[in-house]
Amino acid sequence: MLSTVIRAAARLLGGLTLLILASHTQADLSVTHGSQQGNLQVAQAHGVDDWRYTLRPGETVEQVGKRLLASTHNLNQLLQHNGVSSPGDIVPGQSIRIPVSWLEKSPEPAVALAVSGPVQHVDGVTGRRQALTAQSRIRAGDEIATGSGFAVVQLADGSLLRLGRNTDLMFNRLTRFGKTGMVDTRMRLDRGELDAEVEKLIDKGSRFEVDTPSAVAAVRGTKFSLQATSSTTQLQVTEGKVEFGPHGRTVGIPAGYSGTAGLGTQNPVDIRHLPPAPEPGAIPGTTNKMPLDIAWQDIQGAQAYQMDIFNTDTGNWVARKTSSSPKMRLDNLANGHYQVRLAAIDRHGNPGMPDKQSITVDQKARAAELQTPEADAKIDDKMPSFAWTYEGDNEVGRVEIASSSDFSDLVATSEWAPDSNAIPSRALTPGEYYWRVVTRTGGNSSATSQPRKLVVNGTLPPARIININYVDSQVRIFWQQVASADKYQLQLSEDPSFKHIIKEANVADTTAALRLIPGRRYFVRLKALSDGPINGRWGPGRELFVN
Template structure:
């Protein structure tokens, strides 16, 4: 089924497509990649036309570009050049594609996030998705909840979406000709590509799925393969797409679908136009910021943010509103796209703009403890206020005012309070709050002094012995304690105290009335300014 409006476009494109495409046995699928071939009379081999540089000789061309078995004499004969010395800069010669040097050229995993792995083609070993990994022909990229962005030898970018499986079948470069032969297979999932314009001649970029094949010369498109259905979406340029052997050119602004159950049917539809979005400032110094667009009647819209350098996705959200907030972005340059969605959820053409995020962290305002305050708790709560949104902060505690060595800290968080990472011994400390914005901008408060009286550890009962109507209690020794305070009560909340005594040892004997239930607890005492806490109570009972 062909959508209304494309009937006038496709026949013309198809005619051009077929004229530029010879019947080449060597390259049966990439019909859109053969333009620029020239063959000598009576020879149907694919060729590349090369323009000589100033001062470049035919022997230099042969040495730089041809495989070792081919010579400059053969190149001269092929081009019917009687005297190679007469050649000058700008002259064009024909080089059979099969004569060119070929070498495998790895792709680079420039960015990765989330779960996934690489399966090496040589030995089947699996490796985690890690940026800077080199991928060679035969390797596979499998994403689960993650994304992976690949950069090919010619600068083209392939973004592998979550829950996808991509096989790198061929990654070849033809010497320094600038031509590449890239062939990928998408077993399942989705990829989005930005293909650099291919050098005229034998350059090739092809992605095959179980039900279709796409070949391009320089374009942006996404390809999805699920359950025998292949869906193409072209946003720039033209892609030859369709069942293997029956491709058609799909221009920008259209989608195409091939279903393995009905392989002869190529369903082509027009994509929704790009929304009219409100321009954002070129540089953002505060987040969040609201991106709005005109109501175009679409059931929903999709907002995507990509790292401008790597093309790796940073954010992807869908909304039924006509605006969305951008926040939680690190400092850097980003490409922001908004596209309308069809009723089946297919994104249309995207409006695009680039922004620089340049957030500056601001020093927090300390709240408590007050300057020079004294606290009795060895785990005091520190509080502050953030002066800017989109910031994270952490507490730092040191015995030195220059914070040369930290004795405690907290995790980075958006919170405005924290406890130290470990109990603080009695003494004087300095504390401050460090804020971070944009991933690389840091600010710090001035240090503030605090004195910690601290607390003694709770005294814990470790054993109880019953002898007739007498009970002997044993508890753990607290190293910094001088004495212990013991309380005996008739209720577990210790509101009705029947006995209270100070004990210098770690054991005490109690005489109880049989048939009654009692509860006992202790806390350590110190001659210094250390506060103490009650240990857990224990129940006592004599029949």
């Protein structure tokens, strides 16, 4: 009987398939619930799919019916379906048949664990399109379109789905059958790439299916990848087994093999060995240096190599890199924990068995060495150029300029950049400043250089009076604040040339009150003062007169 089945499969799929089935005879004869060829675990009775349940010690059929049946069905119907008249006729250890359609069903939303890039979430009820964010709930009927981004989704049973770039995935069904442990998960991958780690289905009546325009994949706990276009679907299985192929003609694809279905295939499913995993040697468990170069022996027949990087702290699919030669560079990784998967790609475009290694990136920023301007430099340029050297690896830096040595009042900065020179974000007015360079690496490590003093030559802008208020014989004057001014000098004169000063005072604020003799004319002016080496200029005088 066994040899007959193998010969029949060989006629259906060709010589290569015969080789696979012969070497995996026991693994490839059955077809899971996802195939239209049948269901091993669900019995056919009265034209209805039945689920078999075995009563546990101390359990009664009444308890089973109450716990598992939907409200539209009752115990009498269950007894009649099993051909018994009394609940006492079914005892612990015996099995009963329950139509799957009678079981209580509940929706089980999925959750987006991590999202990077402009991923869209389309609501299955309203059709509203919005950005997918971490912890978004995804319900049956919803769709995810990744565009140029990535997304990682976790199903209610713990299964993980990683969606690559330019992927459109529809969640057709996300159902749990009450307290039976059975789940029914069905999706449609219209295009793009799906990398899945499916939890082992705890009940044999469960199903997990992914439809594409040219094939269906049904699994019971495995790790696999699917790539779909409008006409072709490719499958790679790295753990477990997947029933795969056109509807009604699926075959079992075990770990270490690929399957291709759709336009251009020689058989309903073209099955091939996956390329072996590259052996890059041990990637250091922890590195405090980026970039990191990785090399390995070339694999015969490999057309290229593919590296996927996953953040194990967030689950995020961080990056995908490809190379035509057996070497790659890890770069631009923030501090954190990662899994690096490296695979060879065969001439049919199938990525092979992955080499998986973990790495912790722990980069430490170091204080930069300041170059120019020199300490206590005096310069005439209001947009001076600052230069420094990096002492660490993979660092970016920016200049910070303040008017105080504790940098509590930043005046200007530069943009974060890997360059070792920069100009401030705005022109500096004449005055005394302090500058330093802050360096960052790894996303969360920073260091600060020692500060230097800098003087921008010139004079402070003139202080201009903006308002004058008269109250009886008292006059209150208001003027504009001048950047870098520590105080202001006020002069009151009886003549517009300020040759006869009758009052002079230093004021810390930008307002002052004067008491004047009515009927006399006065003139007032102000000059900004600095505690540093910068001098101010007198602003224009204003006439004062009290009736």
